[in-house]
Amino acid sequence: MRYLHTMVRVTDLDESLAFYVGKLGLKELYRSEHEAGRFTLVFLCAPGDEAAAAERKAPLVELTYNWDPENYEGGRNFGHLAYQVDDIYAACQRLKDGGVVINRPPRDGRMAFVRSPDNISIELLQKGDPLPPAEPWASMPNVGTW
Numbered sequence: 345m346r347y348l349h350t351m352v353r354v355t356d357l358d359e360s361l362a363f364y365v366g367k368l369g370l371k372e373l374y375r376s377e378h379e380a381g382r383f384t385l386v387f388l389c390a391p392g393d394e395a396a397a398a399e400r401k402a403p404l405v406e407l408t409y410n411w412d413p414e415n416y417e418g419g420r421n422f423g424h425l426a427y428q429v430d431d432i433y434a435a436c437q438r439l440k441d442g443g444v445v446i447n448r449p450p451r452d453g454r455m456a457f458v459r460s461p462d463n464i465s466i467e468l469l470q471k472g473d474p475l476p477p478a479e480p481w482a483s484m485p486n487v488g489t490w
């Protein structure tokens with residue numbers, strides 16, 4: 345058995361791609377439009393995983409956009425999507441500069457959380473050992489929930 349993807353339903357595809365691709369840095373691999381079912385699927389991978397993803401050897405996110413509006417509230421049972429980053433401070437700064445709220449700043453140099461436009465929690469984890477504490481992150485308070 346092999347883990348393939350996590351499917352996330354999105355309310356606004358352009359807004360979600362601006363977040364997942366434009367700000368988080370994921371790469372769009374392929375998409376499909378389904379006239380009969382009235383939905384679009386967009387598959388994303390982490391940067392650098394493109395070749396592995398082509399061989400179904402990298403985990404993907406499958407964004408599902410239903411053309412007819414639906415209510416996606418609730419879903420507290422779903423936790424988060426987690427990504428390993430080479431420099432959590434640089435990753436959070438890039439997100440912050442893009443207007444993304446850092447719900448849980450990397451005060452420990454290791455872990456941070458942000459939310460997608462549809463409130464999906466995204467965990468960022470530092471590769472290897474935690475980075476040394478650094479401002480502004482070391483004293484930045486949490487915002488909302490993650």
Ligand SMILES: C[C@@H](O)C(=O)SC[C@H](NC(=O)CC[C@H](N)C(=O)O)C(=O)NCC(=O)O
Nearest residue numbers: 349351353381382383384385406408409410
């Ligand atoms: C391509 C493969 O990875 C899929 O996940 S297709 C599964 C299929 N998706 C849809 O029909 C999308 C539109 C639908 N209105 C929805 O919101 O799910 C499906 O069977 N989805 C049902 C599900 O529970 O995932």
Ligand code: NI
Nearest residue numbers: 349350351406
């Ligand atoms: Ni799927």
